[in-house]
Amino acid sequence: EIVMAQSPATLSVSPGERATLSCRASQSVSDNLAWYQQKPGRAPRLLIHGASTRATGVPARFSGSGSETEFTLTISSLQSEDFAVYYCQQYNNWPLTFGGGTKVEIK
Amino acid sequence: EVQLVESGGGLVQPGGSLRLSCAASGFTFSSYDMTWVRQAPGMGLEWVSSITRGGNTYYGDSVKGRFAISRDNSENTLHLEMNSLRAEDTALYYCAKIVYIGGSQLFDYWGQGTLVTVSS
Numbered sequence: 001e002i003v004m005a006q007s008p009a010t011l012s013v014s015p016g017e018r019a020t021l022s023c024r025a026s027q028s029v030s031d032n033l034a035w036y037q038q039k040p041g042r043a044p045r046l047l048i049h050g051a052s053t054r055a056t057g058v059p060a061r062f063s064g065s066g067s068e069t070e071f072t073l074t075i076s077s078l079q080s081e082d083f084a085v086y087y088c089q090q091y092n093n094w095p096l097t098f099g100g101g102t103k104v105e106i107k
Numbered sequence: 108e109v110q111l112v113e114s115g116g117g118l119v120q121p122g123g124s125l126r127l128s129c130a131a132s133g134f135t136f137s138s139y140d141m142t143w144v145r146q147a148p149g150m151g152l153e154w155v156s157s158i159t160r161g162g163n164t165y166y167g168d169s170v171k172g173r174f175a176i177s178r179d180n181s182e183n184t185l186h187l188e189m190n191s192l193r194a195e196d197t198a199l200y201y202c203a204k205i206v207y208i209g210g211s212q213l214f215d216y217w218g219q220g221t222l223v224t225v226s227s
Contacts, residue, residue, distance in 0.1 A: 043217035091212040095167045096154040
């Protein structure tokens with residue numbers, strides 16, 4: 001099983017600032033990586049797939065990068081609606097696996 | 108509008124069984140792969156199982172041999188049969204629709220989840 005490790009566990013950021021979230025895979029997943037956003041009491045929402053492609057309707061302030069084992073999700077200027085938990089997920093191998101999540105909270 | 112509505116959750120004793128259902132609408136259910144993802148209270152997401160439109164099934168290591176995913180295309184419904192339940196199976200269970208974009212297997216629509224609690 002491919003283990004996905006996210007860091008940091010919690011990120012405190014002021015509105016308008018940049019947030020950088022990391023995700024590391026225990027072995028190469030090529031670019032078969034997605035990012036999901038989850039707000040309290042809500043189902044997850046797809047943000048990024050193919051490591052760097054924004055899903056339909058996702059604002060341009062969200063960007064993804066990386067390949068193989070190292071990935072980054074960047075939120076260029078945090079808006080109030082962006083405070084949430086973010087999960088990376090690999091779909092290169094069965095079983096599909098998620099990272100433990102990074103909570104982005106208001107500083 | 109795509110809608111996924113889970114049902115069947117509840118309180119069950121360790122070792123017991125439960126059958127979850129996910130009623131789908133707003134898309135051609137038989138044409139899409141589907142999946143179950145769970146989330147233990149206060150914890151992260153865990154992929155549980157997927158089924159292709161052709162009926163091929165895949166399972167996470169923690170549920171293999173105990174859970175069975177199935178689909179009824181005539182009723183537009185996804186099921187998850189859960190046996191030999193353990194306390195660690197306690198979670199909110201989401202069903203999600205799978206879409207393939209450029210080879211990427213993505214969960215594009217999710218239900219709101221049904222809560223399973225395993226406790227004596």
